[in-house]
Amino acid sequence: MAKRAAQPGKLCQTGNGPGHIEVRRPHVGVAVLTASDAPHLNRPTNTLVGSQSMSNMHIAGSSRRALPAALLASTMLASVGAAHAADVAATSSSGGTTLGEVIVTASKREENLQKVAVSVQAIDTKAIKQLNINNFNDYVKFVPSLQAQSGGPPNTTTVYMRGISDGGNGNHSGPQPSVGTYLDEQPVTTIGGTLDIHIYDVARIEVLPGPQGTLYGASSEAGTLKIITNKPSTSGFYGALDVQGNVVDHGSEGYVVEGFVNVPLAPNAAIRIVAYDEHDAGYIDNVPGTRYFPTPGTTIDNTHFAKHNFNGVDTFGGRVALKYDLNSNWTITPSVIAQDARARGVFGYEPSVGDLKVQRFAPDSDHDRWVQAGLTINGKIGRYDLTYAGGYFNRKVNQLSDYTDYSVAYDQSYGSGAYWIDKNGNPLGNPQQEIIANDRFEKGNNEIRLASPSTDRFRFLVGLFQERQTHWIIQDYQIQGLSPDISVTHQPNTIWLTDQNRIDRDEAAFGEATFDVTSHLSVTGGMRYYHYDNTLYGFYGYSANYSSHTGESQCYRYPNNSFRDAPCVNLNAKVADSGETYKANLTYKFDADKMVYFTYSTGYRPGGVNRIATIPPYHADALTNYEIGWKTSWLDNSLRWNGAVYDEEFNQFQFAVLFPPNSLTGVQNAPSARILGIETNVDWRATEHLTFAAGAAYNDAVLTADFCGVDQSGAPLKNCTPDSVAAIGAPKGEQLPFTPKLKGNVMGRYTWDMRGWTAHAQASVAFQTVTTPALKVFDLGALGDMPAYASLDLALGAERGPTSFEVFVKNATDSRGQTNRLSPCQTCEAPGNIYGLPPSQQVAPAVYVSVIQPLTVGIRLGQKF
Numbered sequence: 001m002a003k004r005a006a007q008p009g010k011l012c013q014t015g016n017g018p019g020h021i022e023v024r025r026p027h028v029g030v031a032v033l034t035a036s037d038a039p040h041l042n043r044p045t046n047t048l049v050g051s052q053s054m055s056n057m058h059i060a061g062s063s064r065r066a067l068p069a070a071l072l073a074s075t076m077l078a079s080v081g082a083a084h085a086a087d088v089a090a091t092s093s094s095g096g097t098t099l100g101e102v103i104v105t106a107s108k109r110e111e112n113l114q115k116v117a118v119s120v121q122a123i124d125t126k127a128i129k130q131l132n133i134n135n136f137n138d139y140v141k142f143v144p145s146l147q148a149q150s151g152g153p154p155n156t157t158t159v160y161m162r163g164i165s166d167g168g169n170g171n172h173s174g175p176q177p178s179v180g181t182y183l184d185e186q187p188v189t190t191i192g193g194t195l196d197i198h199i200y201d202v203a204r205i206e207v208l209p210g211p212q213g214t215l216y217g218a219s220s221e222a223g224t225l226k227i228i229t230n231k232p233s234t235s236g237f238y239g240a241l242d243v244q245g246n247v248v249d250h251g252s253e254g255y256v257v258e259g260f261v262n263v264p265l266a267p268n269a270a271i272r273i274v275a276y277d278e279h280d281a282g283y284i285d286n287v288p289g290t291r292y293f294p295t296p297g298t299t300i301d302n303t304h305f306a307k308h309n310f311n312g313v314d315t316f317g318g319r320v321a322l323k324y325d326l327n328s329n330w331t332i333t334p335s336v337i338a339q340d341a342r343a344r345g346v347f348g349y350e351p352s353v354g355d356l357k358v359q360r361f362a363p364d365s366d367h368d369r370w371v372q373a374g375l376t377i378n379g380k381i382g383r384y385d386l387t388y389a390g391g392y393f394n395r396k397v398n399q400l401s402d403y404t405d406y407s408v409a410y411d412q413s414y415g416s417g418a419y420w421i422d423k424n425g426n427p428l429g430n431p432q433q434e435i436i437a438n439d440r441f442e443k444g445n446n447e448i449r450l451a452s453p454s455t456d457r458f459r460f461l462v463g464l465f466q467e468r469q470t471h472w473i474i475q476d477y478q479i480q481g482l483s484p485d486i487s488v489t490h491q492p493n494t495i496w497l498t499d500q501n502r503i504d505r506d507e508a509a510f511g512e513a514t515f516d517v518t519s520h521l522s523v524t525g526g527m528r529y530y531h532y533d534n535t536l537y538g539f540y541g542y543s544a545n546y547s548s549h550t551g552e553s554q555c556y557r558y559p560n561n562s563f564r565d566a567p568c569v570n571l572n573a574k575v576a577d578s579g580e581t582y583k584a585n586l587t588y589k590f591d592a593d594k595m596v597y598f599t600y601s602t603g604y605r606p607g608g609v610n611r612i613a614t615i616p617p618y619h620a621d622a623l624t625n626y627e628i629g630w631k632t633s634w635l636d637n638s639l640r641w642n643g644a645v646y647d648e649e650f651n652q653f654q655f656a657v658l659f660p661p662n663s664l665t666g667v668q669n670a671p672s673a674r675i676l677g678i679e680t681n682v683d684w685r686a687t688e689h690l691t692f693a694a695g696a697a698y699n700d701a702v703l704t705a706d707f708c709g710v711d712q713s714g715a716p717l718k719n720c721t722p723d724s725v726a727a728i729g730a731p732k733g734e735q736l737p738f739t740p741k742l743k744g745n746v747m748g749r750y751t752w753d754m755r756g757w758t759a760h761a762q763a764s765v766a767f768q769t770v771t772t773p774a775l776k777v778f779d780l781g782a783l784g785d786m787p788a789y790a791s792l793d794l795a796l797g798a799e800r801g802p803t804s805f806e807v808f809v810k811n812a813t814d815s816r817g818q819t820n821r822l823s824p825c826q827t828c829e830a831p832g833n834i835y836g837l838p839p840s841q842q843v844a845p846a847v848y849v850s851v852i853q854p855l856t857v858g859i860r861l862g863q864k865f
Contacts, residue, residue, distance in 0.1 A: 163701030186391030211603025213581030246858030251283030295417030311345030696744030
């Protein structure tokens, strides 16, 4: 039993104010720009936005709501790759409107998207408003290069780009993410889930697919996600208030209240204050049910926990930012952003119970609160721009999870209930488990960089970077009434405890340089030298009286060490390494409107420590990218077609496996994979009133060799037979998980004048093909595939002056688009194999299906001042 009982440790889961300038655009509306935006007025601005395009202009919050129509269309098609269409702004000599310039900062300096040889998708302030984007799930569907693995509360989502996916890992001592996340200049990447930042008063969301190892380093292996907030302006006092109400079919009601104010404090100083409060409606019902434990022979029910729409989420937070111009060359911008999100219930349903229904027997909740303090200093040293960016990030997450499904499945398969006894030595009548989890993150980072003028024939950017993140991990598996003899010391009712401190350190020096060989041909080279040093220290396992294979029975390893309330220290490991990443680019410009480029780039993800003492650390994995892209404008810049074709080699990627003899989750550098893909988008301003946009990404992401597991030393098994692949591995050619071969968007938008109001109507469809929730054959057999689906969004609204309103429908066809399938114990045998239980008492290991939010109807009202 000791060997079998180690299962819980592996988390078996696979699963309009003064100083403003008005710019009137034909048949689009009035945009309100701050005086600081005046330098941009000598070039067309943007109104139609697409996957890789959205204006980078710092438009006041009041202007964001001045153009509710034109942005949404092409943004929804945000496709992976070349530039996507921008706002329509200027009127051509023939009388038609053209697509305007898009400014991005993906390369850590301001650049015209159509002129920079890199794949970027950017959703700007106006597009965010028109797309009704509030959180991660709202914008991921508009970026075909972006994939997400979501199965729990919003903060537990794992992000992938271009199919670089290993299927995730439920253990916090596992690999770092393959996509880096930035909030302004500060990295906020954390293990265990992408930070779900409420999107309001945000200047841009930038998505950079492909390795970004040169400029962004560790965990930007597959790409980088950047959220850039609007900064304070000295141009004048202004602000906005926005209110939304919505109703979810099969669920309850939700709302969003948001507002911001920009206040000049002096001619050279201003402050910006943002606040928001959001309630997301629940749509999963926890319905009455029973579970039978065969070993003690008892039945439990969930009467006290049954509830309709029990998975609601409440999020509130805000931001305060100060801008202070020391002189004409130097500016400092300190800021503090904080958010508190409280989720209840679970976010997947059990098909065997019913549509959007589950049966849970203990509380499920997630409380995630974080604060990010940042300081940015911009200045000049002679001709050169100097930037310093530093930050401190603190995040606390408390979770409660019902683990009854695991308890029942394991007892029915292995009779584990007989080993869970009370203080009198009798089997517990109710041996169900629950997990109490607490995570504490702290991150400090510093970066300084120097850049030459972007107009130089030879231009460069060089910098230094340092980061240190600590993660205190508690995973407490409890069974109420458990005997002190078998519970972990100092932890009453605890059958399994993880109490560890993880520290990840990263230092780097980086640089990129570009030389214009001719007026048409440019060459770019870049390199980043990095060093990482990662440690894992603390305790994991059972009590000494329950298992001889792990936990307290291994306290002898570090007899003089202690950690917090852990009974002892049985884990103290470290891994360190250094290396380089590279980038080379060749760009040819046919003329001002058409260019092609070739890029070779690499990215990496740091190695880490396996908590199993006999298993060596896992090493850094690497991604090599070969990419050919194009950016073109046609028909007097009323039509844009951009795209990229790429070949990416995912070398020795970090993969979670179950290590013998304890079946504990560990990480091994095992298989390699290859991704062949193409991404493209088209934006067309057909008339002054009618716009279309389309974008898509195709990714053929597969293993390039068989993987059939590891031996007790952690080495990949060499004698890989068809049977071993089917039992514990994955065959060559297997599709990487959570990666649809095709994902895209199609949108149309029409605007018109209506009695002094500017009205709009828009429709968009987001779609994707079949995906898988895991890589290994056995897991796929237990979980099944996630079918292809499409989702239709509709909107109808109008605005006049500072007032706007809109009626919207999300997921109008009430699609059950699946985002994950998981089970707490799909490795458990089918129920009844040992005990011959009657059908009425058999409960198969639960499979939970996470889906996109059901049909939602809402109304938004906005007022600028």
